[in-house]
Amino acid sequence: xxxxxxxxxxxxxxxxxxxxxxxxxxxxxxxxxxxxxxxxxxxxxxxxxxxxxxxxxxxxxxxxxxxxxxxxxxxxxxxxxxxxxxxxxxxxxxxxxxxxxxxxxxxxxxxxxxxxxxxxxxxxxxxxxxxxxxxxxxxxxxxxxxxxxxxxxxxxxxxxxxxxxxxxxxxxxxxxxxxxxxxxxxxxxxxxxxxxxxx
Amino acid sequence: xxxxxxxxxxxxxxxxxxxxxxxxxxxxxxxxxxxxxxxxxxxxxxxxxxxxxxxxxxxxxxxxxxxxxxxxxxxxxxxxxxxxxxxxxxxxxxxxxxxxxxxxxxxxxxxxxxxxxxxxxxxxxxxxxxxxxxxxxxxxxxxxxxxxxxxxxxxxxxxxxxxxxxxxxxxxxxxxxxxxxxxxxxxxxxxxxxxxxxx
DNA sequence: GTCTATAGGCAGATAGAC
DNA sequence: GTCTATCTGCCTATAGAC
Numbered sequence: 001x002x003x004x005x006x007x008x009x010x011x012x013x014x015x016x017x018x019x020x021x022x023x024x025x026x027x028x029x030x031x032x033x034x035x036x037x038x039x040x041x042x043x044x045x046x047x048x049x050x051x052x053x054x055x056x057x058x059x060x061x062x063x064x065x066x067x068x069x070x071x072x073x074x075x076x077x078x079x080x081x082x083x084x085x086x087x088x089x090x091x092x093x094x095x096x097x098x099x100x101x102x103x104x105x106x107x108x109x110x111x112x113x114x115x116x117x118x119x120x121x122x123x124x125x126x127x128x129x130x131x132x133x134x135x136x137x138x139x140x141x142x143x144x145x146x147x148x149x150x151x152x153x154x155x156x157x158x159x160x161x162x163x164x165x166x167x168x169x170x171x172x173x174x175x176x177x178x179x180x181x182x183x184x185x186x187x188x189x190x191x192x193x194x195x196x197x198x199x
Numbered sequence: 200x201x202x203x204x205x206x207x208x209x210x211x212x213x214x215x216x217x218x219x220x221x222x223x224x225x226x227x228x229x230x231x232x233x234x235x236x237x238x239x240x241x242x243x244x245x246x247x248x249x250x251x252x253x254x255x256x257x258x259x260x261x262x263x264x265x266x267x268x269x270x271x272x273x274x275x276x277x278x279x280x281x282x283x284x285x286x287x288x289x290x291x292x293x294x295x296x297x298x299x300x301x302x303x304x305x306x307x308x309x310x311x312x313x314x315x316x317x318x319x320x321x322x323x324x325x326x327x328x329x330x331x332x333x334x335x336x337x338x339x340x341x342x343x344x345x346x347x348x349x350x351x352x353x354x355x356x357x358x359x360x361x362x363x364x365x366x367x368x369x370x371x372x373x374x375x376x377x378x379x380x381x382x383x384x385x386x387x388x389x390x391x392x393x394x395x396x397x398x
Numbered sequence: 399g400t401c402t403a404t405a406g407g408c409a410g411a412t413a414g415a416c
Numbered sequence: 417g418t419c420t421a422t423c424t425g426c427c428t429a430t431a432g433a434c
Binding site for chain 1: 229230231233234307311312314315316317318319325328329332355356360361363364366367368369370371372373374375376377378379384387388391392394395
Binding site: 055 | 401
């Protein structure tokens with residue numbers, strides 16, 4: 001790397017690949033994977049499209065990198081909840097807060113957005129998208145079982161099904177709340193959901 | 200209209216505009232408004248793109264026609280439920296069945312799909328999309344109040360909020376179930392939701 | 399690593415013949 | 417109403433200089 005480029009990277013405040021991912025992630029979450037282009041990212045970062053192709057040869061590779069980073073970050077957030085929050089109801093509330101934070105940035109969940117575009121995605125992207133939801137379900141399932149065991153949560157049937165209900169409700173609440181530009185719509189739905197579990 | 204064209208229309212089994220809407224609707228529900236093109240519809244109908252532009256000058260007009268027809272049809276289905284199904288819990292179940300029927304065709308709800316792409320939509324499209332959700336909420340609100348009044352349904356807080364929770368959950372359940380290609384995922388979530396209201 | 403330049407294709411859209 | 421032909425612009429992607 002040249003001295004000039006190193007200086008540029010420093011001034012920009014981070015590695016270029018990371019900045020590309022930041023920009024692309026925001027664009028996908030706002031407009032969808034089919035609703036953004038390399039040109040959009042290039043304009044935002046004030047670099048050329050060709051430069052983006054150096055870091056991510058094709059849009060599919062970019063999508064895979066996006067999803068990998070998102071899943072990793074989400075997984076880390078789940079680990080953090082387990083480390084910092086002991087009881088099951090509070091863990092669920094912290095889980096909901098993860099979604100609320102995304103929506104606050106006027107973004108849709110990356111994976112909810114990709115789920116809408118599922119039919120148009122490459123096979124590798126599809127597989128990893130499914131993997132994201134699976135991880136969420138497994139994590140919620142454990143929290144739900146913990147809560148049922150210690151009496152802090154109450155629900156009927158397999159914990160896995162309630163876990164799926166939670167994921168569905170939160171994704172749907174984000175989806176519908178965003179057009180209204182109304183975070184309260186999301187939090188109200190989430191509260192209503194959690195209320196049925198702590199009753 | 201020429202004799203030949205009238206014959207073509209007859210053989211095709213309907214007016215051209217309607218067939219265009221049928222094709223476009225299916226494509227939007229499967230791939231998104233940004234994921235289909237006039238070329239896709241033209242290929243499916245074995246006509247030229249120019250012909251489509253005669254019926255719907257631009258993609259935006261096509262989208263508006265799509266949404267208008269969908270809303271009208273959905274409204275008619277809600278009217279039919281009210282006419283044929285008397286009690287509130289059964290009305291909710293019938294409402295859920297409307298969504299399940301869409302998903303059975305491996306489609307996402309048209310409006311859920313457009314909600315995901317909201318940021319990229321024209322202002323007229325945005326307004327009418329909001330209108331669709333409003334109509335759903337109002338209808339559900341009335342059913343919920345009816346059920347609470349006659350004791351067949353039980354929920355806390357304003358009926359409108361629970362109505363929003365129902366819409367969110369069903370849209371989210373469709374969104375997540377489709378990648379798994381698993382209708383049962385949707386019906387399980389819907390059953391779980393309805394169970395909390397009849398308890 | 400980033401640039402200029404460009405390829406090749408598909409997008410939405412229009413003019414005008416039939 | 418549908419066609420052929422064409423336009424303009426944007427898309428993803430690549431070659432090669434610096």
